[in-house]
Amino acid sequence: GAGVSQSPSNKVTEKGKDVELRCDPISGHTALYWYRQSLGQGLEFLIYFQGNSAPDKSGLPSDRFSAERTGGSVSTLTIQRTQQEDSAVYLCASRASGAGTDTQYFGPGTRLTVL
């Protein structure tokens, strides 16, 4: 595919359950970002992966949130023991590396609803 893909597009879960959200970046993009967007709000940075470097996890809101990126490509965001305040759209973006490549391309997002 030509763009960033995310799955599932929608996820409804019960409070206390764990969820996994997946992101497939654009092929060859070494940088990958996760953001969260709550209703009517801007984008909240969660975590950043760049190649084999240690990820920047400074935006993760609690230790219930974790993310990994396997083989420098696909990334999974895991939310444990979900709470209602976790309900939001989770967006993934990827970016090429190198000079003049600072554009982030966003996936379609996963809409998470915690009942």
Next chain:
Amino acid sequence: QKEVEQNSGPLSVPEGAIASLNCTYSDRGSQSFFWYRQYSGKSPELIMSIYSNGDKEDGRFTAQLNKASQYVSLLIRDSQPSDSATYLCAVFGSSNYKLTFGKGTLLTVNP
């Protein structure tokens, strides 16, 4: 705390008018600035990037940057109803890898 501030709007303009969207940022070390458009229920898409002081034009869109005033703006000429969306200002901080987004300005173009 690095911040990006936008007027949340809504900003309403008639079709054919010029829409002016404004953004201020706090990190003086910022070097790269972006405007994203986000339609309701969709993900953001890049419409303009600007790196140097002054104006940058692309079709009906003009981005303006004033680093001394820490101010970025987006002008949309000949506004169309299809321009109705939320416009997000985003700034790469001095770390140059983390984008900080404003909360967005909702623009409505009335036919």
